[in-house]
Amino acid sequence: MDVRTSGGQGGAPADGPGPHPDELPDGLVVADARGLVVCFNAAAARITATPPARALGRPLEQVLPLEDLEGRRWWRLTDPYGGLAIRTGQPERNLLLPGGREVLVSARYVRARPAGPLQRLVVSLRGTEARRRTERSHAELIATVAHELRSPLTSVKGFTATLLAKWERFTDDQKRLMLETVEADADRVTRLIAELLDISRIDSGRLEVRRRPVDLVAAVDRHVRAHIAAGQPQDRFVRRITGPLPKLWADPDKIDQVLGNLLENAVRHGAGTVTIEVAPTRTKAGDEGTAVTVSDEGPGIPEESMSRVFTRFWRGSKRGGTGLGLYIVKGIVEAHGGAITVGRSPAGGAEFRFTLPVGTPAVLA
Incomplete structure (x- = not known):
């Protein structure tokens, strides 16, 4: 850059090669x-x-x-x-x-x-503001992970140590109960590690999307059945399908992760009926796509919090967990070229809506 004192505001030439x-x-x-x-x-x-x-x-x-x-x-x-x-x-x-x-x-x-x-x-x-924010975010992530890992690992250690020391004193039913608790805690640790890997890939832009045909209606039904099997009343769920739906090419596992998180939030933190709507739509770019809306009849999300829902560590009132789920959901949807929004449902609860373009088949090597 030919820098001289005549010319533009900053003492550099007003024209010539390169940016001002x-x-x-x-x-x-x-x-x-x-x-x-x-x-x-x-x-x-x-x-x-x-x-x-x-x-x-x-x-x-x-x-x-x-x-x-x-x-x-x-x-x-x-x-x-x-x-x-x-x-x-x-x-x-x-x-x-x-x-x-x-x-x-x-x-x-x-x-x-x-x-x-x-x-x-x-x-x-x-x-240094951006770097400081990143450092604070990393420190908060480490503190959150340490806190979330401590509880299940303490439980696993306690039950296994007790079983090893006093195996003969317990009945078969007591042993089964303790082993089931250990298994549940191990699953919790596995889920947390998976969340951390997802965050790392999202932050670095390396989240891989393995596109295959996805039947969204079947995926929704599968998650609803799982909640009913876990004890939720069948009439708590309303499913509305507007067809015909375009053929969707996406990563089935990751779409399952998105649906699972949104339905889990609606069931656990919402109230009343949980409504899942699936309908054809057009993306902002005008491409053919599919929209999925999950809403409930609970207290909803305060207006002042809606801009922070998809950030790391956001937790609404009485929310548990790491606060990473919706951040990961947003990353997965955007990695598919889609978008996700949050608002208030007609019944007053939270309403999450994500859209996915139909996508293209994966190129086979």
Whole structure:
């Protein structure tokens, strides 16, 4: 980039090849061979709270009086215009602006020839807010997982230790009850590990979708039967199918996961009748698709919470679990090219609606 003091707002040329510095998402500060600032873009102005007019033409050390986390002045430590002439820059690190505000800083040394004098010093600035949010999210995830694992593992350890120490003292019925509890707790741990793997794949964009023909109506019926077998009254579920439905190509296991989570939420946290509607629809792109709506007659989700329903760790009132289920549901639906929304049902409860495009068959190698 040919940086000069005439031209655009940030001291860079208004036209020419490449983007204008003010279009860059990160802060950009460029100093010339004398150490005077010749470019100070809009993002740098926002991060440092310094207008470009007050930065241009001034010494870099005055415009960016950076300190490391131990309070040492960074420019004196790195000495870009002196020191070793073979250096090419500084890797990104946390530094402090006046007032103690953290900023991520990296630098590139531009020389006319290797080991020659410095012609330009290019500094990149980034705020730390996004990184801090990610760090807090990871810390919260670790704390949640540790908490959720502790209870079933303690139970498994307690029952197995008791059985090993006092096997002969228990009746067959008592042994069966304890082993069934151990099995249920082991299943809980397995589900939690599966959730963590799903989150990792969703966050990294590596969630694999293995598309096959999916019969949504049969999948809904299967989940309803499972809830009835578990003790729910048959008349609690209403199923409405509007046909004919288009042929759907999706990942059967993952669609089962979505349906299972939404129905479980409606049964456990809702009230009254649970209604499942399946109907043909059009996606936002105008493509043929299928819509599934799951609603209940419970208290619903407060209006102020609806924007956070699909975030990590969201739990409504009296909700248990990790708070990861709906985050995973959203990731699965979006990985299929679909969308999911939450609202209030006509009966006043929660209403979840997800749409899936018909998709295309998987390409066989």
